[in-house]
Amino acid sequence: MADEPKTEEKTDAKPVNGAELKDLIIPLRKPVIAHGDEIKELKFREPTAGDIESCGNPVNIDFNTGEPKMTFNTKAMSAMMAQLAAVPPSTIRQLHPRDWNNAAWNLANFFMPDL
Secondary structure: OOOOOOOEEEEOOOOEOOEOOEEEEEEEEEEEEEOOEEEEEEEEOOOOHHHHHHHOOOEEEEOOOOOOEEEEOHHHHHHHHHHHHOOOHHHHHOOOHHHHHHHHHHHHHHHOOOO
16 A cells, blocks of 8 residues: 555675574554654564573464465564564554554564574
8 A cells, every 4th residue: 555654674784594694674554652752663683592481482383284374473463563662562563453463463474483
């Protein structure tokens, strides 16, 4: 759709297993408040294993249904978003649902295994 913002991806890291690691910048439909300031985009850094340890794995994959089915652990994903964007959890809770989903789907690739 013409009025939907585009997701901008910036390459800041070296390739791993042929895939580029990227910081993600998600433009927001509606500004949100972070640290007392209004922001119009969120920039997420690349996650680490330590982030998974502290927030939980935000992506669940069920291999028992024939084709693998992916779902989000929404609480872990929201916590992960806050940590990776260095904003308070209250900022993530302010997001428009589409902005949350755009961020979640873009971040999901970091939590998928090499199959």
